[in-house]
Amino acid sequence: xxxxxxxxxxxxxxxxxxxxxxxxxxxxxxxxxxxxxxxxxxxxxxxxxxxxxxxxxxxxxxxxxxxxxxxxxxxxxxxxxxxxxxxxxxxxxxxxxxxxxxxxxxxxxxxxxxxxxxxxxx
Amino acid sequence: xxxxxxxxxxxxxxxxxxxxxxxxxxxxxxxxxxxxxxxxxxxxxxxxxxxxxxxxxxxxxxxxxxxxxxxxxxxxxxxxxxxxxxxxxxxxxxxxxxxxxxxxxxxxxxxxxxxxxxxxxx
Numbered sequence: 001x002x003x004x005x006x007x008x009x010x011x012x013x014x015x016x017x018x019x020x021x022x023x024x025x026x027x028x029x030x031x032x033x034x035x036x037x038x039x040x041x042x043x044x045x046x047x048x049x050x051x052x053x054x055x056x057x058x059x060x061x062x063x064x065x066x067x068x069x070x071x072x073x074x075x076x077x078x079x080x081x082x083x084x085x086x087x088x089x090x091x092x093x094x095x096x097x098x099x100x101x102x103x104x105x106x107x108x109x110x111x112x113x114x115x116x117x118x119x120x121x122x
Numbered sequence: 123x124x125x126x127x128x129x130x131x132x133x134x135x136x137x138x139x140x141x142x143x144x145x146x147x148x149x150x151x152x153x154x155x156x157x158x159x160x161x162x163x164x165x166x167x168x169x170x171x172x173x174x175x176x177x178x179x180x181x182x183x184x185x186x187x188x189x190x191x192x193x194x195x196x197x198x199x200x201x202x203x204x205x206x207x208x209x210x211x212x213x214x215x216x217x218x219x220x221x222x223x224x225x226x227x228x229x230x231x232x233x234x235x236x237x238x239x240x241x242x243x244x
Contacts, residue, residue, distance in 0.1 A: 035214050035233075035234060035237075036234035036236065036237060066195050066197075066218065066220075068190045068191060068192040068195050068196070068197050069190060069192070070190040070191070073188050073190050074190070075188075075190050075197035075198075075199070075216070076197075077197070077218050077230070077232075092157050092232065093232070094197070094216035094217075094218060094232035095216075096188065096199050096216060098188075108199070110199075110214065110215070110216035110232040110233060110234075111157075111232060111234070112157060112158035112232075112233070112234050112235050112236075113234050113235075113236050114158065114234075114235055114236065115157075115158060
């Protein structure tokens, strides 16, 4: 797989809440940085942030509008959609991924905290 | 110039507050979207947002950490630095640019409004 295909596979695993598959695609020291919030590290860090959050969602649908890659760097523009309480919350996101070998070593998502809060609170 | 080189040239022009050069690199209907704020269109829209803001800055230094391109799409990760009142404000940004021919037709910057407000207010 190319770095871009690895990133797409990773996102599709998260949509299925398949954390075992997702975590098999990141390095043990992977930095996961939600820019307006905080950074966490490694599979445990990623699970700690996303498992409880996605557990509160019905469907998870992260639409990749555009994705470009060069060497180990992948960037994409997404609308991350979360089904919560019977409606779909939507968040505009730009993501940066840097691979080391065939695993993701950095995942940094740029978005607006206010838009996130508004989206998930309805 | 490649699309990426056009984007870099555009950003360097804005750093110099050279709006004539910057506007020569965008389409007449260019969409300039600051995601947490609003969209404006064309050279007049871009000037209306950025000229008064940059006039309040001493130095303008937009550091491009990573930039990737594919076809007409360019994405970059930046720290946009603005010298205001004798100090440098810094904003983490992810930018998307889509070209039409040799001009930028879409410029969309993803960042956190709270980080922007905090940065420029000191």
